[in-house]
Amino acid sequence: xxxxxxxxxxxxxxxxxxxxxxxxxxxxxxxxxxxxxxxxxxxxxxxxxxxxxxxxxxxxxxxxxxxxxxxxxxxxxxxxxxxxxxxxxxxxxxxxxxxxxxxxxxxxxxxxxxxxxxxxxxxxxxxxxxxxxxxxxxxxxxxxxxxxxxxxxxxxxxxxxxxxxxxxxxxxxxxxxxxxxxxxxxxxxxxxxxxxxxxxxxxxxxxxxxxxxxxxxxxxxxxxxxxxxxxxxxxxxxxxxxxxxxxxxxxxxxxxxxxxxxxxxxxxxxxxxxxxxxxxxxxxxxxxxxxxxxxxxxxxxxxxxxxxxxxxxxxxxxxxxxxxxxxxxxxxxxxxxxxxxxxxxxxxxxxxxxxxxxxxxxxxxxxxxxxxxxxxxxxxxxxxxxxxxxxxxxxxxxxxxxxxxxxxxxxxxxxxxxxxxxxxxxxxxxxxxxxxxxxxxxxxxxxxxxxxxxxxxxxxxxxxxxxxxxxxxxxxxxxxxxxxxxxxxxxxxxxxxxxxxxxxxxxxxxxxxxxxxxxxxxxxxxxxxxx
Amino acid sequence: xxxxxxxxxxxxxxxxxxxxxxxxxxxxxxxxxxxxxxxxxxxxxxxxxxxxxxxxxxxxxxxxxxxxxxxxxxxxxxxxxxxxxxxxxxxxxxxxxxxxxxxxxxxxxxxxxxxxxxxxxxxxxxxxxxxxxxxxxxxxxxxxxxxxxxxxxxxxxxxxxxxxxxxxxxxxxxxxxxxxxxxxxxxxxxxxxxxxxxxxxxxxxxxxxxxxxxxxxxxxxxxxxxxxxxxxxxxxxxxxxxxxxxxxxxxxxxxxxxxxxxxxxxxxxxxxxxxxxxxxxxxxxxxxxxxxxxxxxxxxxxxxxxxxxxxxxxxxxxxxxxxxxxxxxxxxxxxxxxxxxxxxxxxxxxxxxx
Numbered sequence: 104x105x106x107x108x109x110x111x112x113x114x115x116x117x118x119x120x121x122x123x124x125x126x127x128x129x130x131x132x133x134x135x136x137x138x139x140x141x142x143x144x145x146x147x148x149x150x151x152x153x154x155x156x157x158x159x160x161x162x163x164x165x166x167x168x169x170x171x172x173x174x175x176x177x178x179x180x181x182x183x184x185x186x187x188x189x190x191x192x193x194x195x196x197x198x199x200x201x202x203x204x205x206x207x208x209x210x211x212x213x214x215x216x217x218x219x220x221x222x223x224x225x226x227x228x229x230x231x232x233x234x235x236x237x238x239x240x241x242x243x244x245x246x247x248x249x250x251x252x253x254x255x256x257x258x259x260x261x262x263x264x265x266x267x268x269x270x271x272x273x274x275x276x277x278x279x280x281x282x283x284x285x286x287x288x289x290x291x292x293x294x295x296x297x298x299x300x301x302x303x304x305x306x307x308x309x310x311x312x313x314x315x316x317x318x319x320x321x322x323x324x325x326x327x328x329x330x331x332x333x334x335x336x337x338x339x340x341x342x343x344x345x346x347x348x349x350x351x352x353x354x355x356x357x358x359x360x361x362x363x364x365x366x367x368x369x370x371x372x373x374x375x376x377x378x379x380x381x382x383x384x385x386x387x388x389x390x391x392x393x394x395x396x397x398x399x400x401x402x403x404x405x406x407x408x409x410x411x412x413x414x415x416x417x418x419x420x421x422x423x424x425x426x427x428x429x430x431x432x433x434x435x436x437x438x439x440x441x442x443x444x445x446x447x448x449x450x451x452x453x454x455x456x457x458x459x460x461x462x463x464x465x466x467x468x469x470x471x472x473x474x475x476x477x478x479x480x481x482x483x484x485x486x487x488x489x490x491x492x493x494x495x496x497x498x499x500x501x502x503x504x505x506x507x508x509x510x511x512x513x514x515x516x517x518x519x520x521x522x523x524x525x526x527x528x529x530x531x532x533x534x535x536x537x538x539x540x541x542x543x544x545x546x547x548x549x550x551x552x553x554x555x556x557x558x559x560x561x562x563x564x565x566x567x568x569x570x571x572x573x574x575x576x577x578x579x580x581x582x583x584x585x586x587x588x589x590x591x592x593x594x595x596x597x598x599x600x601x602x603x604x605x606x607x608x609x610x611x612x613x614x615x616x617x618x619x620x621x622x623x624x625x626x627x628x629x630x631x632x633x634x
Numbered sequence: 635x636x637x638x639x640x641x642x643x644x645x646x647x648x649x650x651x652x653x654x655x656x657x658x659x660x661x662x663x664x665x666x667x668x669x670x671x672x673x674x675x676x677x678x679x680x681x682x683x684x685x686x687x688x689x690x691x692x693x694x695x696x697x698x699x700x701x702x703x704x705x706x707x708x709x710x711x712x713x714x715x716x717x718x719x720x721x722x723x724x725x726x727x728x729x730x731x732x733x734x735x736x737x738x739x740x741x742x743x744x745x746x747x748x749x750x751x752x753x754x755x756x757x758x759x760x761x762x763x764x765x766x767x768x769x770x771x772x773x774x775x776x777x778x779x780x781x782x783x784x785x786x787x788x789x790x791x792x793x794x795x796x797x798x799x800x801x802x803x804x805x806x807x808x809x810x811x812x813x814x815x816x817x818x819x820x821x822x823x824x825x826x827x828x829x830x831x832x833x834x835x836x837x838x839x840x841x842x843x844x845x846x847x848x849x850x851x852x853x854x855x856x857x858x859x860x861x862x863x864x865x866x867x868x869x870x871x872x873x874x875x876x877x878x879x880x881x882x883x884x885x886x887x888x889x890x891x892x893x894x895x896x897x898x899x900x901x902x903x904x905x906x907x908x909x910x911x912x913x914x915x916x917x918x919x920x921x922x923x924x925x926x927x928x929x930x931x932x933x934x935x936x937x938x939x940x941x942x943x944x945x946x947x948x949x950x951x952x953x954x955x956x957x958x959x960x961x962x963x964x965x966x967x968x969x970x971x972x973x974x975x976x977x978x979x980x981x982x983x984x985x986x987x988x
Contacts, residue, residue: 116920175961176796189795237917
């Protein structure tokens, strides 16, 4: 545990991927199994505990510190693990030498129950330094944020074992922490782990946003054009060992969508968009959110918001990988595969007939009108299915965001790197003489603009509500967002989807910002949606 | 804005809230027509200590401790004020109307050399403006002295319970350990020029480090001043006088924080960036500073010391300024004191010498 805490500390304060890789490689070479494998799992985000949660930590902390002081501290530090690491009462009996190994810690947290986790955790926190407490809480609650992604880890492992990174990626989801068989193979002490038939997530292929020059030499025959759907990207996996639905980040979301897994009659791995669908009619993203993050949906919810998938690609047909086939071929394979299933909730993404650039522009204009989709996808017919974001293969062409002028009303400090800056802004629109908050935004500005905004907030504060500062209603921002939905949760009666800064209108008088009615006029009604 | 009178005419006493106000220029004592640590030039100013967010040039008359005045003339030149009146600790002077005077007395604040708390007494009311202060031992200044009063104005730079400063000896050990692990790297330590710089050098000497310490030009004058004030800092060499910069591998170089990531540091051999500040306790802050080795060394109180001070001073009323007021106000109220925020315009948090 001591070495792991040191590792995290070093990674946190070391800049540069190469330097970080050197630190991790050194750790791998000098740390025994299974500790090092658990550390890899922690860094790659594949370590999960059933009962060691943020809330567990918070509850223990609130038994030891005034809630008001905790809230102010958390707001300032901007991060739970570190807040608790510093706030936890220091005990004189801090027995540094008696700290258990990382594997023992992991094992104990995996074996503990809902009732015993608190005592176990408190005991450890009592015996640790602030830095070790930070490491332990990070370990338990995931999201280490030390600037090392799962992808980086795979690259480091590949170079550690002197193998191609694609080999590591291919078996990654078929091996489990503490990765002893993987490490043994990388160190040349054992054969490559056999993962055939495992229900594993396969890294997905991603697109680039279309930029101005991309259409210069565009030839229609080379491209498949589809709608870009407004749901979430998923991967459906069915093997003889079972089936599962994965999010694009590899999270298993099967339990939230049991209806999607029904009716699969043959094996395969397919790629598509998860949506709420009434037959072929696509419902809003808002309705999909009713079902996301629900561990087990009620019958009522399933009936009210039935889920479906619009499929657009296939990675494995039966037991055979087709990723090295061109898209044009995979499309045919996907059509065949879909015919074999007994699943009316699975659909195929229609391809759009486009024979010229004019027709493409025309389709884009129509897609922008169609509220059921977000824009177009352009995919090279010859593209192989390559994990990651290969250049020049797939493009997304999103419809233009909607824009309104709103007035900044409140500001709050950001988190992490931004914890010293006022970077989270609540903005409002006019209803008569009154401003009503319509959303929050914390992105879309440059670092320089952030400094100016921060400075502006400090000089224009008129009130405080705990961590939130109320500012003079003087600054207008042009807010971009993807959609507006009616909402009963907000006084304004609306909710914006993904609002962000588009421009700061230092010049514009607040009185000339948009009215709430103007914003409401941009609402997409579900009735206007069609598949 | 005038604070509402909370304890007026209490047996002939006049509560400080009736004669101490805050306006755009700063904290103002009406019957003495004097500002305390004003940010713009004024006719008459009381200066608690020499840091730039308290001591500015251009006032007509300045009251400060003799050391603070030497610091100010070192930084701003001999004409930093038209007249200055050095006042040693525990010596008093009358300000304002001789028939209805305000009495000013300085007491040690333990923050940096010359730092003082200002006690103002008027018609039986007593207010202590503590400026910046700390409670840890500091060989460069007299320790903080508890002064009874009706109103205690306290800073809250580290006014959150997450702030618990470790002993300076432990932090200096981290630096020495790093020197042994990375003997080929120049250890470039960011320190504020006044106070922090000298304290870090002294702590290095106390830990048995007697090699020369190399200095960025911006730190020279104040180190010389400290030496003439009788603080022995050992051998100091300006980096500008080192012909072969490669010879600084494995040496300690002190520079102001702004110089850490500046072009200036590029000449140094594989510098390891070290930063000495109370802010370094918060990881995100350390990373913002791009510090590879953060040292938590502060010239302010940590949270337990702030609370200890409130208890020891035991003033019925506490005004909180300069930092994270909310938590300290809340805690002081919990402890039974009347507490409120005093909004004084200061520099941005991050540039404060902390």
